[in-house]
């Protein structure tokens with residue numbers, strides 16, 4: 001990757017900045033490109049690693065926010081993998097859950113003529129225009145973690161992330177097996193769902209996946225689905241409201257661990273227990289260490305993994321693209337289902 005001449009001064013400027021001081025440009029503010037501060041990054045050996053101009057691949061990364069433990073781990077994974085040591089010049093922007101700010105960040109990346117744009121799309125819809133601008137500028141777009149709903153799949157090069165539908169279905173299949181094992185598979189059960197960000201591929205996929213299994217059981221009564229925004233605070237508020245509305249909930253599905261933590265606060269305050277010997281079944285997603293400790297304690301019945309550590313796969317895919325290799329359109333992370341029976345095998349190695 002030489003300095004691409006038609007990309008002009010800005011690219012050379014970035015590369016020079018990288019050579020001089022560091023590698024990660026953090027866009028200040030909330031996604032509005034109002035200048036940047038260059039932070040130094042030292043390699044594992046403790047010295048500032050620099051690469052020749054030709055080696056650095058500039059990547060603009062629009063991260064959707066910092067709403068959850070999972071999101072922070074995902075951001076750290078990308079920053080660690082897209083380092084100078086690995087041949088990258090990373091420009092990071094946090095959109096704080098606002099799609100408009102992601103659009104603004106993508107347009108600033110286009111004007112900076114980066115080599116690649118990586119996006120964690122906060123919601124699925126509305127991406128056609130800005131991705132067409134990136135395509136017209138000849139800048140490949142890689143979707144990370146969450147997906148988009150577009151008719152023209154040429155608007156992005158590849159998706160690296162998780163199969164949310166499969167995650168939702170895994171949770172439903174666990175519930176089927178659990179009810180069977182406990183001899184209550186023909187009992188009417190009342191289910192409430194704390195959903196993540198409305199319209200995100202994580203919320204849509206998990207809802208559809210779990211719903212496909214629930215549709216097989218006339219005795220599974222879907223009492224309510226309510227938005228918990230993937231945050232602990234909103235999860236608590238939503239659980240409090242559902243407890244006021246329903247006094248016969250049997251199963252609580254939280255579409256991420258942070259909402260489960262919030263729900264547990266509300267349930268504890270109401271004197272309600274969950275899990276193995278609890279009043280209600282609690283199902284969660286993500287597989288954070290804190291949640292796996294609750295699985296081990298029997299407070300969360302099952303936690304469906306959603307692996308945030310996609311930085312290495314992302315870096316490999318960009319390197320493959322640089323070398324002109326074909327890459328898959330969809331690249332799923334490996335994911336597990338954690339229960340009390342298997343959690344000990346994995347809990348100590350959790351890095352998020």
Ligand code: GZL
Nearest residue numbers: 068070071145202230256306
């Ligand atoms: C799923 C990811 C979700 C996590 C939440 O891939 O987009 O967003 O499940 C996070 O914890 O907020």
